[in-house]
Amino acid sequence: MKKPILFLVDDNSAVLNAVACDIKSNYRKEYRTIAPQSATEGLEALKELKNKGETVVLFIFIGARPYTDWIDIDIVRDKRGFVETGNALTHYEEFNKIWKLPRKPHLLETYSPGIFAAGDVRAGAMNWVASAVSEGGMAIKFVHEYLAEN
Numbered sequence: 300m301k302k303p304i305l306f307l308v309d310d311n312s313a314v315l316n317a318v319a320c321d322i323k324s325n326y327r328k329e330y331r332t333i334a335p336q337s338a339t340e341g342l343e344a345l346k347e348l349k350n351k352g353e354t355v356v357l358f359i360f361i362g363a364r365p366y367t368d369w370i371d372i373d374i375v376r377d378k379r380g381f382v383e384t385g386n387a388l389t390h391y392e393e394f395n396k397i398w399k400l401p402r403k404p405h406l407l408e409t410y411s412p413g414i415f416a417a418g419d420v421r422a423g424a425m426n427w428v429a430s431a432v433s434e435g436g437m438a439i440k441f442v443h444e445y446l447a448e449n
């Protein structure tokens with residue numbers, strides 16, 4: 300009998316690939332693993348498997364969606380709504396128009412000097428409890444630096 304298929308779905312390809320790699324290394328003997336890189340690719344693959352009469356177990360990884368619409372200070376959100384911080388801001392066209400300080404933004408600093416973002420809401424966050432907590436601690440250090448310079 301063919302091994303059943305674990306079918307993995309996530310819109311974050313880094314997370315998806317990491318999970319797929321982990322599952323493959325642990326369950327290769329019992330299961331085959333498929334991790335389509337887009338919803339369209341996933342639906343096509345699922346249809347094909349169904350036509351072949353394959354047994355499929357579907358894994359959906361529930362991610363997080365940031366609630367940042369209500370923030371009415373000067374910040375930049377990426378196209379998914381996560382708050383951009385630090386050096387990433389310099390890649391935005393409007394950076395030179397908006398940022399008036401002689402220094403670059405601190406690591407977790409938003410477009411509004413002295414306002415910091417930490418944890419999952421921040422674009423590029425690691426999405427781990429430990430890193431969210433660490434970023435919170437780092438933000439405090441930058442708050443002190445900001446206060447010292449003003």
Ligand SMILES: Cc1cc2nc3c(=O)[nH]c(=O)nc-3n(C[C@H](O)[C@H](O)[C@H](O)COP(=O)(O)OP(=O)(O)OC[C@H]3O[C@@H](n4cnc5c(N)ncnc54)[C@H](O)[C@@H]3O)c2cc1C
Nearest residue numbers: 361362363366369417418419420425426427428429431432
């Ligand atoms: C299904 C799932 C499984 C996970 N498993 C793990 C794991 O095994 N190990 C690991 O390290 N990480 C895991 N994570 C990731 C981890 O949960 C996050 O990285 C971490 O919780 C981020 O902390 P945070 O404080 O940035 O955000 P959150 O924990 O999301 O906290 C943000 C808080 O702000 C509140 N909030 C939002 N908007 C407002 C507002 N307008 N006003 C007031 N409050 C507001 C929210 O209700 C929430 O309580 C998992 C995440 C998910 C979704």
